[in-house]
Amino acid sequence: MRRYISDLKDLVGQTIELKGWAYQVRSSGKVKFLELRDGTGIVSCIFFRGECEDSAFDNFEQITQECSLSLVGVVRQHPKQAGVFEIGAKSMEIIGKSSDYPISPKDHGTDFLMENRHLWLRSKRQHAILRVRHEIISAIRDFFDGRGFTLTDAPIFTPSACEGTSNLFETKFFDEKMYLSQSGQLYMEATAAALGKVYCFGPTFRAEKSKTRRHLIEFWMVEPEVAFNDMYDNMELAEQFVEYVVQRTLKNKSEELKSLERDFSKLECIKGPFPRLHYRDAAEMVKKENPEFIIGDDFGAADETIIGAKYERPVFVHHYPAAVKAFYMKEDPKDPGYAMGCDLLAPEGYGEMIGGGQREDNLEILHRKIKEHGLREEDFRWYNDLRKYGSFPHSGFGLGLERTVGWICGLPHVRETIPFPRLYGRSYP
Numbered sequence: 001m002r003r004y005i006s007d008l009k010d011l012v013g014q015t016i017e018l019k020g021w022a023y024q025v026r027s028s029g030k031v032k033f034l035e036l037r038d039g040t041g042i043v044s045c046i047f048f049r050g051e052c053e054d055s056a057f058d059n060f061e062q063i064t065q066e067c068s069l070s071l072v073g074v075v076r077q078h079p080k081q082a083g084v085f086e087i088g089a090k091s092m093e094i095i096g097k098s099s100d101y102p103i104s105p106k107d108h109g110t111d112f113l114m115e116n117r118h119l120w121l122r123s124k125r126q127h128a129i130l131r132v133r134h135e136i137i138s139a140i141r142d143f144f145d146g147r148g149f150t151l152t153d154a155p156i157f158t159p160s161a162c163e164g165t166s167n168l169f170e171t172k173f174f175d176e177k178m179y180l181s182q183s184g185q186l187y188m189e190a191t192a193a194a195l196g197k198v199y200c201f202g203p204t205f206r207a208e209k210s211k212t213r214r215h216l217i218e219f220w221m222v223e224p225e226v227a228f229n230d231m232y233d234n235m236e237l238a239e240q241f242v243e244y245v246v247q248r249t250l251k252n253k254s255e256e257l258k259s260l261e262r263d264f265s266k267l268e269c270i271k272g273p274f275p276r277l278h279y280r281d282a283a284e285m286v287k288k289e290n291p292e293f294i295i296g297d298d299f300g301a302a303d304e305t306i307i308g309a310k311y312e313r314p315v316f317v318h319h320y321p322a323a324v325k326a327f328y329m330k331e332d333p334k335d336p337g338y339a340m341g342c343d344l345l346a347p348e349g350y351g352e353m354i355g356g357g358q359r360e361d362n363l364e365i366l367h368r369k370i371k372e373h374g375l376r377e378e379d380f381r382w383y384n385d386l387r388k389y390g391s392f393p394h395s396g397f398g399l400g401l402e403r404t405v406g407w408i409c410g411l412p413h414v415r416e417t418i419p420f421p422r423l424y425g426r427s428y429p
Helices: 005-010 054-058 110-115 124-145 185-195 231-252 254-259 279-289 301-308 363-372 377-388 401-409
Strands: 015-028 031-037 042-048 068-077 085-096 170-173 176-180 197-205 218-227 276-278 315-318 341-346 351-358 394-400
Touching: 005 042, 015 085, 031 068, 042 054, 054 085, 124 197, 124 218, 124 231, 124 254, 124 401, 185 197, 185 218, 185 377, 185 394, 218 231, 218 401, 231 254, 231 315, 231 341, 231 351, 231 394, 231 401, 276 279, 279 301, 279 315, 301 315, 301 341, 301 351, 351 401, 363 377, 394 401
Parallel strands: 042 085, 276 315
Antiparallel strands: 015 031, 015 068, 031 042, 068 085, 170 176, 197 218, 218 394, 315 341, 341 351, 351 394
């Protein structure tokens, strides 16, 4: 049976074989040290003359950074650190050589690291981030699967845009003009009419020429949609969802978060209920610190930071002006001019994590809004059918995975949250 570094706690005293890559090596006379990584962790391997084969000791200098190798040794409890294990090496065989590995322990510039992203992923920091990302993905799926939701994937090629075509990638679908999806929401509305509680989770694309620390060109988004939920039900679902994901990740990936020097206290307090602000109150809050902000406009990144900085927990802003929201957002009949939409803003300057709200379920109003937004009626014929045949109140939201990973890990830039980021001006590797 193949053994991994993550198994060592159950193998103390046993002689085992590990396969992996040389992370660091150092030598001190009669003893030599190898830090071996195999993807599940890193372990110190100690080579003593007389305890290991002469060939292993003599050939130690052939071990270079990131060469792959096979090592046989005895698992031991570390003499000074409880819960930490080491390997007393017996034999070693180099499998794949590595010479002049470009990423050394010294500091490298961001451009260099991004150009070598395929290798940068092997570092301890990137390893920890990707482990946390994996946990967040698992938590997202478990949350919805455990509450009776059905995963119904949305297409990536779409004939129409959710919110206009200005920030979409246009492509040819044989002889048709199509777009790379910016959201699976409209399709989730269709499957919600069939299954009641649904979600999609996949890649989405935004052709925004933005180089801010919050933006990617390609990112992953989870989008639940629930039949007969109104905006307030939607906020409650989003609140439960975010609390679950944060607390589970904090519990299961504490070592990784610790290695990223994340302040645990900033995450431990992420529990409902979250504060809720009407747009009017949020706008007044922004206006005091940003006098140039025009009440009635949508919030920019700096405005979201102002709001989020007032709270330790995420804060909902609801009832945005209908004029700044998409055509499908329902206007509140009790509060004319304001849409029944809600955004969830994260603390610590991370901005919008969730955007969503209640959808327009009146066919006549939807027809009018499609025209007002300058969209082609024929592109939304199928979407209008959802109101024509058994219309119903429904709500949903979208959460961007990468922004969530960045917030939970406490990262300064979203580019480290995905294995191979696509940024404006960067498409390699």
